[in-house]
Amino acid sequence: MLNNKWRHGKTSWESLEPFPWTNLPGFSSGALPMPVMLDPEVGREIALYIIDYTSFARQIAALRPFHLSLKTGLVSCQAGPILFLLFWLSHPRSRWLPTLRSRSEPFAAFEYFVNPHDPSMTEPLRDLANQSYWHVFVIGPGDETLNFLELPNNYGLETVLPDVDRAVSTFPMVSFDAAKAEFQARYTLDDLFTFD
DSSP states (O other), X not given: OOOOOOXXXXXXXXXXOOXXXXXXXXXXXXXXXXXXXXXXXXXXXXEEEEEXXXXXXXXXXXXXXXXXXXXXXXXXXXXXXXXXXXXXEXXXXXXXXOOSSSOOOOSEEEEEEEOTTOHHHHHHHHHHHHOSXXXXXXXXXXXXXXXXEEEEOOSOGXXXXXXXXXXXXXXXXXXXXXXXXXXXXXXXXXXXXXXX
């Protein structure tokens, strides 16, 4: 279990070292959970990086209020099981809290696909689920950190993890790339918002 003690206000995003995003070939936008150490006394944690290499990244970084939501689902495909995470930001003009039944268009949405059989993909999610707070970075063109936020962990990510364990013991993974391609051919982004 991670050390969840966080001394609020000690670190600001302006003081952080830039992350070498150029080591992620072919990645242009999305949401990635990645390890980071913001304070040596607190220790390692998993932060969520929201990346957009277009000028839209500045609008994302300036979003107020910054209301991040998460939807998860586990799907059995012919080539193996796929876990999806759909992160989205509420439109700033909305006065509602997003729900699965009543939502307006999100301001921005990002998918993240996980191979349940790959511990290098599932372990960061387990750590993220156990943290008291999520630290969110908004990364824009040139790998620039445009914003850094601390959000209370009320995302319920831990509720999908037992399903991930069952999927690993029940469904073999033939090819993650093929399973992901099958999933993307079957479902649109809009489908994920109402996925049961």
